[in-house]
Amino acid sequence: MPRNTKTRAPAKQSSSPKRRAKGTPASTSNAAQPTIPAPRRFRGRGQLKMLPEMPLDILFEIFSHLDPPDVLRLARTTKDLRELLMSRSAISIWKAAFLNDPDLPCLPEGMNEPQYANLAFSPHCHSCFVAGEHSILWAFQVRLCSKCMEGRFDESYKVFKKVPGKSMSLNITLLRHATAIIPTGSRFVYSYDEVVEMHEKLATLKKGDSKKYEEFCDKRRKWVEEIQAHASQAQMSGSKRLARIQRMREEARERRRIEVYKRLGDLGYTDEVEYINDTRPEMLSEHSLIKSDVVLTDRVWDNMKPQLVELMHSVTEKMQRRKRKSVLKKRQRLLLSILKAYIHERPMDEIHPRAVDVCVMPHIKAMLEDASMDAYTTEESFQDLVDDLPAAEDRDFLLRATTYFRCAECREPIAYPRILAHACLSELQHGHRNRDDDDAILFTNLESEPWNYGGKRVTYYPDAEASAKSVVHNCGLDVDMTTAQDMDDVSPWLECICCRHKVNGRAVFRWRKAILHDMYHAALGDSSNWRPLSDSHAEAAEALQQTTFQACYNDPPDNVCTRCRHQSSYLQMRTHLRISHGIDDPEIEEDYVLQVDASMDQPPFTLMLPHSLPEIIELDDDERPSKPLKYSGNSIVIEMTTE
Template sequence: MAPRRTRVGKLQGILSMPVEMWLEILSFLSPQDVLQLARSSKDLRSIFMSRSSTAIWKAARRTVECPSPISGFSEPAWANLLFMNMCHFCCKSVVRHINFLFRTRICSKCVSKHIMSHPEVAGNEDQLSLIMTLVPTKVLSIRREGCLPFRCLREEFEAVKAQYLYLPEEMKEAYCYERHKYVEEVTAFVSIGEAWCQKREQERQEELEQLKMDRASAIAERLKALGYGKVFDHIGFTSRFHRHPLVKQPRALTQQGWSKISEVLIQLAKDASKEQIHQERVSQVRGRILVSRECARRGKHRSTLTALEHTSVVRSRLVIASSVFSSFFPSGSPYATTIPSPMDFCTFRLVKNILDLPDDVTVDNQSFRPLLGLFHQQWTEHAHTELIRILVDSEMESIEQKTAFLQLARNVFVCRVCVARELFYPEVLAHECCTRAPNPPQTVFSTLEQRCAWNSNCLARHETLTSFMSTLTWAVGLDPETATVRDIDTLEYYYRCLICHRANLSSGGFKNIYGWRSFVVIFYFSRSRHC
């Protein structure tokens, strides 16, 4: 048996490639790629870390429109700051935010050790204040007695302090001038760096959304090739399909990946196809029943043809009512909203009376326009009363009192129909299940029939999260009786889940830091699974 060929040292072989080929390859690499390549072997590191390779790093920065380094940063160190999501002090925690003022990435565990807050005066406040002007600092809003209201990088502060005290008096002025220029440069770059990070994050989110869309399209094409293309005409299935965990993943669909998920998604399409056939039959029967009832309501002496003609008149009036409602809140205006909808307006009692007027009565825009204000007022009162009824067994007089109560962060709703596990006000008003018909007909006469009037039948009080939100609100220093969702949104707090911390130790990552909304979701699922 031939001895196994070792792969140790194979990477050194790329050093023998022609220089032209090297330059051509490197012209397509980002700073992150070059940095990882430099760390792959000692030979490559010696090449890329030399001053003669500065042009390579600059070319790499141009591929991603990366800002130029601040004074004091080499090209490799600058790439490490911008692209390596690792704490620069413990080298363990993942840190996605760059602190451009302190020119570092630092995790929450290392902040207290390496970021100095409120430096002590120690007898000579003037000298300490001068040294603080020589380092980039963040001014704090609260000052402690005997301390300066600043925050700075501890290592930089100690180094500048030692250098300043070491220099003779005649050299201190020049040193202070150089440091002041450096502080101005860093301070001016903060907004540039944050704008670049924001743009990069936005591009990353767009890339992930595009991956999700491409994956959904690829899965849909495979299901259509298997004969399930008709189910995508059903609005309910399309919504469930795009929300399915196996579909909304930001990764490309491969043949191997399809073989793992095909059984589940094919079964989902089969069930939707059976449901669609059933709804088509129900829709046909329902249409016949409606026509029969209309004929009976118009009397024995009215023919079926006359009843159908009246139905056609009612449909034309529905179109007028819908257009009047849409003109009340034109698309793109600051008051435009998905709720209330034209269906709510058309089911309003006074509007229904106009729709059912005899065929020879003229109905136009002016017939419906005077009812818009009264409808909006009564609909708002009704919707808020329904939400209050779900939460508490009490009555409130004014709409301002109802709105103030519903805005409290401790009031959490849950949908009993779909996968939306937590809903806050006012998003709960626009929840799609509140306006979706339980069994929408496949064949509709108008777009209004695709949805129903707003109702709260699918909503309930989320007992678990209602109790938890009171605890969370108290924990962040707010009063549960007055704190609103917007109050918690304005807090720049992140939350760590200790359960997730134990669960993710083996994965090598740290994914247990969340915003408060994601933290609430994680808490609920952890509690429901009894982790």
């Protein structure tokens, strides 16, 4: 029994021997017993243990689809695979591998397939066997690190110093060279040993038969040319291979991306995929689950599907909102085209509601916001709406010459009907672009808001009313009955007594300018004092206005061409009428008009009428000057119209 125990104990230890420290001798009892090697344990996936035991025809078929670097790495995996792949019977595998790599040139002279693969794809230096950055010297069929190149290869001027004279520099075509990375950069390098050997060879041949010398040089030169041509092709194969591999990966990624999109479409997410590709395509194309060159199998898809479905759910609401915006925008465009055609046919001085005001009308807004995606898709759907546009009723108060409003932005007196068309009252305010409701979408699409949206942009202007009543009263008219049209028909001229100057003369104004001037005095705390001009003085003021009006520069684009509705400043309008319509002397109300939202403060501005009334000279049609005459001294020339 004890003997059996002693014989079993070593066997039990040998099945799983303990590691011992390096250099520590084995025990005497273990050394006396025969050593039984422990079997190798392969753990994890990717075991190559059973490969050598497979039938050779199956192995050869599998390996024939590999590239040269794959076969090279496989041959260095296990001893069994190395013995298999390095045997002569495996030459077909290597040849098939090189056929799978179209970038490398054919096998060079003096090398077999494994050697060629080792030169092109090995990660180790052929001299010191250290992995790292190497230079492949194709012409010399060797791969070296920078340390191992020292003393063996260098630039031509350094290498040629090894031989006397200039014999090798003159016969440089007989030497091989290769591109290598050296401390001074990427350069052509030559072999020290080859230069010395070739120098000695040439020196020996020169002493003998010259014919043999020439034959050797010609043969050597042709051989070098063939070597260098092959080396040049091999040098370029690296970049070609990288480009080909990158192209193949991109194609594989594209196939995977298309397959993922197709499977998402089969799950009912076609619209979501289109929405993401239109707004943020990188969300899918750069996704880690999609941006891969691995073939998409059913097993892989089942693993990644839950995450992609969750992503689709996150964009569904945003997609629906975007579709909603698109539908609203299309319907608004149809409505706007009808409104533009309708307004173009109406008189230029007629006030119409803005597009945004029409869009917020209850029955029109209901049409624009209809939930159906297929409703109201043509202009005919909105054609009958022009008959429902609102019109102002009972405008007696609004038409008075003393009725004025004030804009919260510009604070200028605004009368009717300009108050309905004033730009500030429909300007898009901040904050709508950050909202996502239907009203914000309507307003943002039109870049405007409904008139006086919120009810805080326009207020009545009592100060302007007080000044207007003073002007109307001094004209001898009823302040409660006189309309703006009545004042235009009377067209009175008024003098501000407060602004009379001993030298410059008397300050005279039209009635609208007089209101602004009266407000100026009121703001300073002065009491206004107006006096209407007599007929003769009014004629002189009219003549002075005509001569100064053309010299005034009005920058705001308040003038509209009656022929093409082009809008520009006063001077630009005169240029437009002359160039586009051939009108050299345009007339207001006939060739151009002030836009509805034009300011009250139009040129000419304050006119100073001389104290002494100038002489008025009337001219017949035949005596009219070609250019308007200016005021000079005490004379003003007024053109007399003939009936």
